[in-house]
């Protein structure tokens with residue numbers, strides 16, 4: 601591996617936020633999955649979670665442009681399993697949901713360990729997922745459409761988290777565990 | 792038209808921001824176009840601009856879920872024509888560009904009349920467009936990918952504009968001209 605590439609990967613590792621993630625509940629259009637993984641990588645989310653109701657090979661292809669090498673995708677059998685995993689990691693669980701009781705997405709403190717649940721393109725988030733979450737949040741809309749594209753909605757939450765974490769000084773000091781850093785340095789050096 | 796629908800359309804018209812727009816420079820994937828128009832509608836952009844280098848019938852289909860009825864798409868022959876139109880309307884022109892000299896997208900004052908230029912999926916924004924713009928802006932990225940999905944990037948800028956305009960009290964008073972309101976009320980009432 602060239603010294604430049606090593607430095608680039610190390611700089612990226614210093615920005616990773618191990619206590620921030622998204623969980624995709626049956627999001628299945630490849631272009632949405634790709635866009636979401638790209639955004640996760642861009643703000644330093646090292647690992648995302650996914651629950652698929654049908655076959656689960658949809659993460660191949662699309663235009664995630666290499667980000668899948670850098671963002672680990674954890675598949676789970678059910679949303680219950682996925683949330684249990686996030687709870688073990690001490691995360692608050694935020695469901696994005698187009699309901700009356702949802703609060704503005706900007707009112708949440710994303711400097712806390714946080715998992716954000718995103719719903720399926722057509723049907724949205726499940727009742728089961730809602731029941732497991734601490735808060736429902738909504739991105740305000742003042743037009744005629746009922747919802748935003750799911751990759752757009754997740755990016756708005758993730759960049760709000762990035763803004764808050766940047767202000768709180770949470771970037772630029774290594775927070776990812778050493779074994780994971782070594783794995784990424786090894787795999788990234790020998791692609 | 793039912794009284795409820797009339798009230799809904801009137802409420803939407805009170806939120807429209809006639810002095811905020813995006814211009815798509817050869818953005819051509821239908822799912823990106825659809826997502827961008829949905830987001831425009833959601834924050835109250837009444838009209839977007841598009842320059843297509845190939846055939847220009849790509850806005851049909853996709854999942855803009857009815858928003859194309861509510862957001863006017865103005866096609867232009869060239870980026871020069873498009874920018875001339877925005878300048879006539881007194882707008883500052885902001886180019887999104889992955890360059891060294893680009894400033895953070897959050898440092899711009901979007902309460903001013905503003906047009907945001909978005910580049911093509913593969914090639915990005917053209918030199919011609921950059922030369923016509925007042926500022927280059929970038930959405931900060933700290934991962935390994937080179938760029939965000941174009942509909943994601945435009946949504947981040949538009950929702951930053953929404954945040955600033957909301958804080959400045961620019962929503963909730965009718966700012967769209969009366970003829971355009973009448974057209975939308977008529978067409979929306981007789982879809």
Ligand SMILES: C[S@@+](CC[C@H](N)C(=O)[O-])C[C@H]1O[C@@H](n2cnc3c(N)ncnc32)[C@H](O)[C@@H]1O
Nearest residue numbers: 696718719720723724725738739747748750753
């Ligand atoms: C296209 S939407 C699903 C629409 C579905 N008809 C519903 O009512 O939930 C897909 C997912 O995008 C996210 N989403 C879309 N618009 C949102 C908004 N304005 N606020 C929060 N989440 C949103 C949610 O995760 C949602 O489950």
Ligand SMILES: C[S@@+](CC[C@H](N)C(=O)[O-])C[C@H]1O[C@@H](n2cnc3c(N)ncnc32)[C@H](O)[C@@H]1O
Nearest residue numbers: 887909910911912915916929930938939941944
């Ligand atoms: C996929 S990118 C194009 C990448 C192209 N290789 C380049 O270097 O410009 C498509 C468009 O999305 C927007 N975009 C993507 N990521 C961005 C970012 N981080 N900041 C600002 N704009 C971005 C720009 O409008 C860009 O032209």
